[in-house]
Amino acid sequence: MAVLVPAYKPDELVIKLATELLTEGYREILVVDDGSGAAFAAIFTQLAQMGCRVLTHPVNGGKGRAIKTGLRDLLDRGLPVEGVVTADADGQHLVKDIGKVGRALLEQRDSIVLGMRVFSGQVPFKSRAGNAITRGVFNFVSGQRIHDTQTGLRGLPASAFADLVCLSGDRYEYEINVLLEASRLSLTLVEVGIETVYLDDNSRSHFNAFKDSWRIYRLLxxxxxxxxxxxxxxxxxxxxxxxxxxxxxxxxxxxxxxxxxxxxxxxxxxxxxxxxxxxxxxxxxxxxxxxxxxxxxxxxxxxxxxxxxxxxxxxxxxxxxxxxxxxxxxxxxxxxxxx
Structure with a gap:
């Protein structure tokens, strides 16, 4: 099982994530530098030296484009992987939950597995509002009941890579497009519960709850x-x-x-x-x-x-x-x- 991490101007938390993944035995770790710039080159150099495969965009293209770059790389190299788990670079996804999503994908290979966060207690407004808006519109239009449409922790089956790299969307709307296209690709949507982690009130997230939600529900x-x-x-x-x-x-x-x-x-x-x-x-x-x-x-x-x-x-x-x-x-x- 491969792990794909799209990263834009990350901090040391992405190093911590890669270290823990390697310790757990993951050997195919792709990190896509989505135009972070020279100021962040040292982080990506360290990741490459650790054994991660680092792919670089010369300019920022968006999370969707970064994910498609990683999927296309897996396709081009023809690696015998069962699928890939996408994880964010901001420390919100724990290695144990990456493994949980990966195992669920192996058990249900005709599915897209979503790491479902539980929005309760002291949840940052940015995350609560963004997810509530998008979830409501998505469920209304698609007829599917998904609790966490914005989760970045996802298991994608290798059989769908060729179709997923062709989907439209370069930024956060790409992740909604994946959900909308699941039925056409004969893939079911499966949610597994994961631990909800927020650091500094989710300030590291590059998702703008209103601007990026508009990009998403505009499509819906x-x-x-x-x-x-x-x-x-x-x-x-x-x-x-x-x-x-x-x-x-x-x-x-x-x-x-x-x-x-x-x-x-x-x-x-x-x-x-x-x-x-x-x-x-x-x-x-x-x-x-x-x-x-x-x-x-x-x-x-x-x-x-x-x-x-x-x-x-x-x-x-x-x-x-x-x-x-x-x-x-x-x-x-x-x-x-x-x-």
Whole structure:
């Protein structure tokens, strides 16, 4: 099992971590110097002399890029490792927990293992706020319940290295992208409890709870924005057609959905679920999307009839129906249509 440590302007704690890893028998320790500069060269030189493999970025590229550099190095060298455990350089991850995550990965090789911190007691506001914001948005959009989306202690299986180096994101948003792409890669997300360590009120962390959380949940909210755009088009056309042809419910539902679904398809394909090499899969995406659209259309009509039959205002019935079907649409598109 390899250990990968992305490091930006680290202090002596990274030396301590490497020493303890070597003492425990780890022999493949990669440290990525993410553009720390000449002032920190002595630390990385010492790590190399200790036996760590040190990779260097000439300028700071972000944690995501550093992780991808390490994964690409493992791929290029073709090492027979079962996976890699990523750990932070700021002393927050204990060697015993690195081992715990590594063992869990060996037991569940089709998984991404997350070292789950318990946020209780005197937790620095920076960590509590950042994790709460990101966790809430991630769980809302993904439909997966993860307690610690920001943990840097992760076990990544070797079978996924080639896919993980191709994921978008160079900074902290990369770690959220890994979680979002897990299902597409047929990987389950597994959490194991680890000890929560904070040093100097987490001041060593380069994660900005609000700026970097925005980078993260901006990605998660894109699908919601796309759906909201389509909802606006759909609702306007539904209103217009129902006014022009009152009493013809099917025409309002079908006409509005034909236009709004095409808008939604193009935005989702080009922006939300965009992937390399998808150009040749246009027909597959169209078939999958509109098969889903037919189902959503039937459900839309049926639910509106149901709710309006129960006495709800027609437009309120329409709004409630759209909210319910939003979750169904996202899940199916992510897992099946644009996979």
């Amino acid at each position: 909210l894109l699908f919601g924005a796309s759906s909201l755009l389509a909802f606006g088009v759909d609702f306007f056309l539904f209103w217009l057609i129902s006014v022009l042809w009152p009493g013809v419910l099917w025409a309002a539902v079908v006409g509005a959905r034909l236009v709004s679904s095409f808008v939604n398809f193009m935005v989702n394909r080009a922006v939300i679920f965009s992937k390399k090499g998808q150009r040749g899969r246009f027909h597959h995406h169209v078939i999958g999307y509109y098969a889903l659209a037919v189902f959503i259309l039937a459900a839309n009509y049926g639910l509106i009839r149901l709710f309006s039959g129960l006495g709800l205002n027609l437009y309120l019935a329409k709004a409630i129906t759209e909210v319910l079907l939003f979750f169904v649409s996202y899940s199916v598109q992510k897992r099946f249509v644009f996979r």
